[in-house]
Amino acid sequence: MKNHIQIIKEVLKEMGKPAPLSINPLPQSGSSRIYFRCFFDQGESLIASYNPDVKENIAHFTYTNHFKKKGLPVPGILAKNKSFEYFILEDAGSETLLDILMKEGLSGRVKGFYHKVVEDLVRFQTEGIKGLDLTVAFPADRFHQRSIMWDLNYFKYYFVKTNNLVFDENLLENDFELMAVQLLGADTEFFMYRDFQARNIMVKDDRLSYIDFQGGRKGPLQYDVVSLLYQAKANLPDSFREELLKAYFEYLDKQFKGQKNGFLKTYPLFIYFRLMQVLGAYGYRGLFQHKAHFLQSIPYAINSLKKIILKNPVPEFFELNRIFEQIIALKSFDFVPLNTEKLTVTLSSFSYKKSGVPVDVTENGGGFVFDCRALPNPGRIDELKMFTGLQTPVINYLKEKPEMKAFLDNAFSLVDQSVDNYLYRGFSSLMVSFGCTGGKHRSVFSAESLSRHLTEKYGNRVEVRLTHIQLDREGLLP
Numbered sequence: 001m002k003n004h005i006q007i008i009k010e011v012l013k014e015m016g017k018p019a020p021l022s023i024n025p026l027p028q029s030g031s032s033r034i035y036f037r038c039f040f041d042q043g044e045s046l047i048a049s050y051n052p053d054v055k056e057n058i059a060h061f062t063y064t065n066h067f068k069k070k071g072l073p074v075p076g077i078l079a080k081n082k083s084f085e086y087f088i089l090e091d092a093g094s095e096t097l098l099d100i101l102m103k104e105g106l107s108g109r110v111k112g113f114y115h116k117v118v119e120d121l122v123r124f125q126t127e128g129i130k131g132l133d134l135t136v137a138f139p140a141d142r143f144h145q146r147s148i149m150w151d152l153n154y155f156k157y158y159f160v161k162t163n164n165l166v167f168d169e170n171l172l173e174n175d176f177e178l179m180a181v182q183l184l185g186a187d188t189e190f191f192m193y194r195d196f197q198a199r200n201i202m203v204k205d206d207r208l209s210y211i212d213f214q215g216g217r218k219g220p221l222q223y224d225v226v227s228l229l230y231q232a233k234a235n236l237p238d239s240f241r242e243e244l245l246k247a248y249f250e251y252l253d254k255q256f257k258g259q260k261n262g263f264l265k266t267y268p269l270f271i272y273f274r275l276m277q278v279l280g281a282y283g284y285r286g287l288f289q290h291k292a293h294f295l296q297s298i299p300y301a302i303n304s305l306k307k308i309i310l311k312n313p314v315p316e317f318f319e320l321n322r323i324f325e326q327i328i329a330l331k332s333f334d335f336v337p338l339n340t341e342k343l344t345v346t347l348s349s350f351s352y353k354k355s356g357v358p359v360d361v362t363e364n365g366g367g368f369v370f371d372c373r374a375l376p377n378p379g380r381i382d383e384l385k386m387f388t389g390l391q392t393p394v395i396n397y398l399k400e401k402p403e404m405k406a407f408l409d410n411a412f413s414l415v416d417q418s419v420d421n422y423l424y425r426g427f428s429s430l431m432v433s434f435g436c437t438g439g440k441h442r443s444v445f446s447a448e449s450l451s452r453h454l455t456e457k458y459g460n461r462v463e464v465r466l467t468h469i470q471l472d473r474e475g476l477l478p
Contacts, residue, residue: 004086008036008048011086015079023048026094037091046078047089054084059138060214061087066132072123073209075202092211093204100203101234109206111240116208117201117228118244121193122251124210125221129191134218143188143219148180151273154280162283164473165326171319179317183220183273186266187259192219197231221252221263222270230271230308232278232300233293238307268312272320275305279327287359295361298333331472343422344463345415345454346431349389349447351439351470358469360431367431368418370411372442376401379441388476389444390468398445408446412453419454423461439470 002010005023012020018040026035026047036048051057060077061084067074079088097113104110134141153176160167193216200212225248229241236244249260279301286294306328314321348358352373360366378384378394387394398404415432422430432450436443451466471477 004050007086011079011081011088045091047091049087055138056214057084059136062133062136070127075209092202092209095203096199097201097203098198115247118248119251124193125190126255137217140217142217143192145180151277152176155276158283159279160323162287165323167319167323175317175320182269186220188220190221192217193224196224196227198234222267226270226274230304232297235300271308275301290359292361340428342463344429346465347447347451348433348467348469349443350435352435355469358433362429364429369433372434372436372446375403375442379438389441394441408449444468
């Protein structure tokens with residue numbers, strides 16, 4: 001069976017290209033699509049993509065050709081194979097607008113890009129929809145109640161339930177149905193890009209190019225504006241959001257006059273809706289697929305939710321408000337940027353049964369995970385089970401167990417080896433986790449013991465960040 005590289009070479013040959021010097025896989029993002037950069041002589045490069053979902057590929061192919069004819073800046077598709085699984089595309093560069101924003105902040109250059117982006121968005125929404133073949137749209141050809149409920153349930157199942165938030169399912173469904181009715185009160189005759197955000201805007205030689213529009217459909221203006229202005233990790237200040245919204249209306253008025261009042265009527269509700277959709281996506285991509293970018297974005301989305309609740313409360317959604325209050329109170333997503341001047345050891349205790357192995361949010365992919373379940377268990381002793389590994393009765397019990405001492409000696413030795421090496425090489429992050437059945441006794445004692453050991457041995461060369469995940473979830477921290 002041929003692999004991706006062999007098939008890509010065949011497609012390149014069929015389109016008359018010479019054999020590439022190299023074909024390098026690119027990092028995956030949220031989707032299952034796989035991308036490669038193909039390098040040729042004289043610095044030329046092209047992008048190859050593979051996606052087994054042919055229906056989605058047909059939408060991408062059709063939309064791309066349509067937008068190119070409209071003069072919209074999207075990477076052209078230069079060739080494809082017969083199965084519609086492999087595409088060869090123009091190379092729009094390796095840097096996104098979000099990358100530049102993270103490096104430069106809101107520099108004059110970045111602000112200029114954003115103003116150009118809102119102008120281009122109006123063109124996609126108003127010109128892009130004209131003559132667009134929506135029969136190939138995937139998975140839906142328009143913004144309707146069913147597609148709204150897909151997103152709301154995405155939020156419910158992948159974020160709300162995953163984080164064990166308390167709610168009444170029937171009352172929440174009532175809120176969902178009411179929200180759908182109000183959202184559909186907006187004009188839905190425009191092109192809805194669906195994921196219009198800075199991560200999908202490529203910048204090459206100061207020219208912008210737009211990707212990941214294959215999920216587009218006929219829909220409202222508000223959704224894409226919110227997607228751009230309230231992108232979690234971009235974290236744009238309110239003043240700049242207002243500046244861009246004003247510019248957006250100026251561009252929109254040149255195409256469709258009189259849209260502003262109707263737009264603003266449902267705009268705050270679209271902010272809630274989009275934040276709920278992305279929290280669902282972050283829950284799925286981050287908590288289930290363990291993709292660091294999405295985990296890192298959760299705190300920003302929660303902070304945006306907190307701000308919008310203060311600015312535009314929605315009192316008619318009682319059960320949703322109850323959930324929102326719990327979300328903004330979550331401590332498990334409080335992410336503090338690493339101190340790059342020293343090694344940060346992220347240390348935690350957890351429950352295998354209740355919370356699962358912690359996910360590394362630093363993009364290093366994880367670290368040590370020590371299983372404490374073979375150690376003597378205070379949770380099985382009546383007079384100890386109501387205490388935790390932070391309390392004297394359990395501490396004294398475990399200190400006296402030779403199995404615990406041997407276990408910790410071995411763990412300390414392994415961790416010390418990595419700490420010594422990471423300090424020498426100038427690394428900034430190491431993750432260490434201790435797990436037990438309930439996450440309240442042995443793992444807590446072990447994590448506390450390692451924290452003291454690292455502090456005593458390495459002093460201020462190491463910053464230890466200690467979290468007891470299950471104790472925090474159950475409100476058992478002092």
